[in-house]
Amino acid sequence: MAEEIATLAGGCFWCVEAVFDDVIGVGSVESGYIGGKVVNPTYKQVCGGDTGHAEAIRIAFDPEVIGYGDLLDIFFHVHDPSQLNRQGNDVGTQYRSAIFPHSPEQEAEARAAIVRAQPDWPGPIVTTIEPDAPWYPAEDYHQEYFAREGMGNGYCVAVVAPKLAKFRKSYANRLKANAGA
Template identity: 80%
Template sequence: MPEQFATLAGGCFWCVEAVFDDVTGVNTVESGYIGGTVPNPTYEQVCSGRTGHAEAIRIGFDPEVISYGDLLDIFFHVHDGTQLNRQGNDVGTQYRSAIFPHDLEQDEEARAAIARAQEETDKPIVTTIEALGEWYPAEDYHQEYFAREGSKNGYCMAVVAPKLQKFRKSYAARLKAAATA
């Protein structure tokens, strides 16, 4: 079965990229921008909140190793789908929770994943399902940011590291390190 792609926005892309880099069956994770109106936006433009783009990740995965539904369950585990246009102290539409399905099957699975996530909380899930628009890779310095800069960056230590630790504890069997042990 050929590689498939998932495009997800769950706050700062450094946070979600770091988690999915560790998942067995994930081949690539690219940070970027999607869902806006300005062609080839820069990080500064997206951060202004005026382009309509979300910080997002595009995951290349092997569906024979991990399903799209499992990726979505991990997504809801590591970010808060009940926060509108924010994740923690990161506030603005660029930090919204959104799923960008690549086809009808992914759209149906996104709706099912939102329903599963809703069963786990009393607060309404505000994650949107948005049309897959033009994908713009983020600048090179954003790619694999946590892997390169995490231990030197206060934001990463305060925000990304705890998300990664939570994921690793809850999904130990899904870690690439576990698969090679």
């Protein structure tokens, strides 16, 4: 079976990219922008909050190894889907929690994942399901940011590393590092 694509926005793309880079069945993760009104937006434009884009990741995955629903379960575990237009101190619509399905089947699975995740959150999940839209890869310096900058960047130390540690503890059986071990 061919690779499928999942497009998810869960706050800063550095955080969610680092998590999904570790997941078995994921071939690649690309940071980028989706859901806005400006063609070929820059990071500076998106951070200004006026383009309508979300910082997001595009995941290429093998559905015979990991299902789309499993990716969504991880997504809801590693960010706070109950925060409207923010993740912690990152505030604005560009940091919204959103799913951009690529098919009616993905949309149905996204709706089911929200229902599954709701009991884990004290407030309502505000994750939106938005139509697929043009995808704009983020600038090269954003790609694999945590892998390159990691513990040398204060934001990564304070925000990305704890999310990654939480994921690795909770999903040890889904880590590429543990595959076949």
